Amino acid sequence: xxxxxxxxxxxxxxxxxxxxxxxxxxxxxxxxxxxxxxxxxxxxxxxxxxxxxxxxxxxxxxxxxxxxxxxxxxxxxxxxxxxxxxxxxxxxxxxxxxxxxxxxxxxxxxxxx
Amino acid sequence: xxxxxxxxxxxxxxxxxxxxxxxxxxxxxxxxxxxxxxxxxxxxxxxxxxxxxxxxxxxxxxxxxxxxxxxxxxxxxxxxxxxxxxxxxxxxxxxxxxxxxxxxxxxxxxxxxxxxxxxx
Numbered sequence: 001x002x003x004x005x006x007x008x009x010x011x012x013x014x015x016x017x018x019x020x021x022x023x024x025x026x027x028x029x030x031x032x033x034x035x036x037x038x039x040x041x042x043x044x045x046x047x048x049x050x051x052x053x054x055x056x057x058x059x060x061x062x063x064x065x066x067x068x069x070x071x072x073x074x075x076x077x078x079x080x081x082x083x084x085x086x087x088x089x090x091x092x093x094x095x096x097x098x099x100x101x102x103x104x105x106x107x108x109x110x111x112x113x
Numbered sequence: 114x115x116x117x118x119x120x121x122x123x124x125x126x127x128x129x130x131x132x133x134x135x136x137x138x139x140x141x142x143x144x145x146x147x148x149x150x151x152x153x154x155x156x157x158x159x160x161x162x163x164x165x166x167x168x169x170x171x172x173x174x175x176x177x178x179x180x181x182x183x184x185x186x187x188x189x190x191x192x193x194x195x196x197x198x199x200x201x202x203x204x205x206x207x208x209x210x211x212x213x214x215x216x217x218x219x220x221x222x223x224x225x226x227x228x229x230x231x232x233x
Contacts (some may be wrong), residue, residue: 004176040219042158049223050158055215093158097218101174102148102160 002026002096006105012113019081021108023094028074031098037066041070041079044107046092053092054079086112115139117147117209117224124230130197133227134208142190143167145212148220149183149194151205161207164192165218199231 003026013019029038037057042050052061054070057077067082081088089112094105120134135147149161162173164183171183182195192209206226213219 038216042220049210049226050220051223052219052221055213055219061221064179072196088187095158095220097216100160100163100172100218103175104158104160106157 001101002029002099002103004094004096004103004105006092006094006108008108009106010109010111012111013081013084014082014113015086019084019110021087021092021094021110022081023072023077023079023105025075025077025096025098029096029098030074035079037073038096039070039072039077040095040097041068042093043088043090043091044097048092081110084110084112114146115211115222117211117222119209119224119227122228122230124232125199126233127200127231129199129231130195131199131229132193132195133207133209133229135192135194135224137190137192137211140211143187143212145196146217147183147185147192148210148212148218149181150208150210150220151203152208152226153202153205156205159205161194163212167194168232182186199229201231204231205229 005024007022039057041054045049058070069080071078091107116138118136143166146165148163164170164171184193208221211222213221
């Protein structure tokens with residue numbers, strides 16, 4: 001199974017500042033035949049199901065604010081939230097879909113400092 | 114708009130089975146597959162399996178092989194997840210999620226979740 005490891009486990013960022021969450025996979029999730037990274041990011045607010053933010057490592061889902069961006073390739077990925085807003089308080093998960101079983105990172109809890 | 118509505122909370126005894134439903138609306142049911150995930154209290158997300166709403170094909174995580182069954186009913190637009198031989202560590206919120214148009218395993222829309230509690 002591909003193990004997804006996120007860092008940090010939690011972070012506190014001031015409103016308006018940048019938040020950076022990292023995700024590392026135990027093997028590459030880059031499919032060389034189409035040059036796509038099979039990596040998504042989700043946001044889960046308290047008591048709610050996850051919400052898709054980013055797929056193919058850097059494609060923003062429709063309706064997701066452009067302060068959310070994804071980057072990285074191969075085994076190392078980053079979710080950046082530029083200009084943190086109060087409604088961004090949540091747990092963020094990365095997920096690989098390169099192969100089954102589909103696996104998620106352990107989550108990163110984002111709070112306002 | 115796309116909606117996935119799951120059945121209500123369940124309380125089960127160890128050794129029993131549970132069947133959770135996920136009713137889809139707002140799109141053509143047979144176009145997108147459905148996956149099931151679960152989330153134990155205070156824990157992360159765990160993928161259980163996927164079912165094709167087109168032909169009923171399934172793919173299960175090894176961990177759940179032999180205990181989980183995913184089925185579909187096209188006449189009602191509903192997907193079912195049955196988990197047998199329940200243990201206390203099966204206590205979790207169970208989610209269904211619809212595939213994205215780009216990939217079977219990008220989860221675009223999620224149900225509200227169903228809490229399954231296993232306790233004697």
